[in-house]
Amino acid sequence: MAPTRVWTPSRVLITRSASELPHTEEIIRRCEAAGVSDIEVLSGDRLTGLRGETERQTYALAKKTLAVVVAPASALKPQPIPPSADWRIDLAKGCPAHCQYCYLAGSLSGPPITRVYANIDDVLAGIGTHAGRGTITTGTAERGHEGTTFELSCYTDPLGIEHVTGSLSEAIARVGAGTYGDEVSLRFTTKFDDVTDLLTIDHGRRTRVRLSVNADDIANRFEGGTARMPARVEALRRLAVAGYRVGLTIAPIMPIPGWRDQYGRLLADVAEALRDVPDLDLTAEIITHRFTPSSKDVLLSWYPGTKLEMDEDSRTAKRNKFGGVKYVYPRETMSEMRTWFVDELESLLPQAQLLYWT
Secondary structure (H helix, E strand, O other), X not given: OOOOOOOOOOEEXXXXXXXXXXXHHHHHHHHHHOOOOEEEEOOOOOOOOOOOOOHHHHHHHHOOEEEEEXXXXXXXXXXXXXXXXXXXXXXXXXXXXXXXXXXXXXXXXXXXXXXXXXXXXXXXXXXXXXXOOOOOOXXXXXXXXXXXXXXXXXXXXXXXXXXXXXXXXXXXXXXXXXXXXXXEXXXXXXXXXXXXXXXXXXXXXXXEEEEEEOOHHHHHHHEEOOOOHHHHHHHHHHXXXXXXXXXXXXXXXXXXXXXXXXXXXXXXXXXXXXXXXXXXXXXXXXXXXXXXXXXHHHHHHHOOXXXXXXXXXXXXXXXXXXXXXXXXXXXXXXXXXXXXXXXXXXXXXXXXXXXXXX
């Protein structure tokens, strides 16, 4: 199966400070090799010219743009990221995909361009300073074998931009070589399938790659610009055969008509793909669909014709200690889906460790 066509930006903006860093040379080399001709080094560190005349034009322009910037000091200190991992490390912020339920909506300011960080040494240094610290995997009975874990996909899909950045390969290689110690590991989730370059990295079994998977009706309707489900499942197999720890991020699950049949087929396809993989280390994370008032407003501005269900009256409002609210499925629906998924995983993928349901 041929890989899904990868995203290539129409233009690349490089801030002055980023232009002085060695990793930017690699990014420029990759962008030129991908056929990008509009590469501009800015006179300063402020990104300009990002907005169109309408919200839709701004969105379209942003999704064609890659900005190479220097991560500010505030972004260099790893942050706790339960229940996924001990800490969050950001190689970039922004994603080229067009998911109509986008997790980043409402959490990133300004047009949704993809910003990749040129000061990769500074970004990855947090792995060394935080090794041996953490409460999610470090020292726990359930996940202690993963060491101190660092999540790379909170604000981007690192594989979706890898062919024009090289940042993901660099991180995997350094951690695999033990640069930051032997008791650390990386994690990231992706909806893309072009994993060929990852297969030859000496990863030292210190990176877990999770494929984000969903029912066909949801993926085909709401996940634009991503790999289709059979390609993602095949990528999962290729990574597992290459010795990577792998996982499923089943998200966001929705109780659409026929959801049991569709998710059942998905899990059966995964089971078949992984059936004969030696030394398989497989996890599962299950996340139900939810939204906030602010994310709904942003999503409707990006995708005014979306058929995504975001009806507050059919949801339960869940408030956090800071007064924020998100809308989740009612308790009965959540309980029904959770029971089904736990049982189905045990039946079809008994080797999978369910890390959490939310």
